[in-house]
Amino acid sequence: EAGVAQSPRYKIIEKRQSVAFWCNPISGHATLYWYQQILGQGPKLLIQFQNNGVVDDSQLPKDRFSAERLKGVDSTLKIQPAKLEDSAVYLCASSLGAGRYEQYFGPGTRLTVT
């Protein structure tokens, strides 16, 4: 079974630029999560999708972050414009469904904003 795929693996941008991350979940997984992990901290949920609908985006900074999962499969997370404090690893995870299903994580995208 192929795991969660993410790209790019690394990205360096200057502040005020925009950036996009892509995630391809495990086939058949209805639920997709984006987490932000700042150095020295645990992952923090940014947004959760159930198929192509948003379940929770309470911690997504909506003035600069956006995410979509148009066909209920792949997802894109965008930051525009980026700030220095956005430097982090962005993790995508997927699960069969919401609730008590195991979450499977991708390798993450390491973003550095200079």
Place this chain on the structure above:
Amino acid sequence: AQRVTQPEKLLSVFKGAPVELKCNYSYSGSPELFWYVQYSRQRLQLLLRHISRESIKGFTADLNKGETSFHLKKPFAQEEDSAMYYCAQNSGNTGKLIFGQGTTLQVKP
């Protein structure tokens, strides 16, 4: 706010010594608790969850509601246990995980 606390950033032990990684949570309902592990150059993966009550790679964790704790234990540490360990809770029906800050376990030969 719901919170998961791992008080130790780094735990260093010798091979064969017992290990206990501490985790405390703040949810007052019936949370579901997990331990996730990230080995060097690998992705974050589930180690164990309290509802399964099983031992994985020799690790066990017991949910103590009175102390709101979910400490991870192993009687004899191995060098291959060296990794970053995260405690997490699922406090609702959505699957949203709240993670602690993580503890680096270093097992010395």
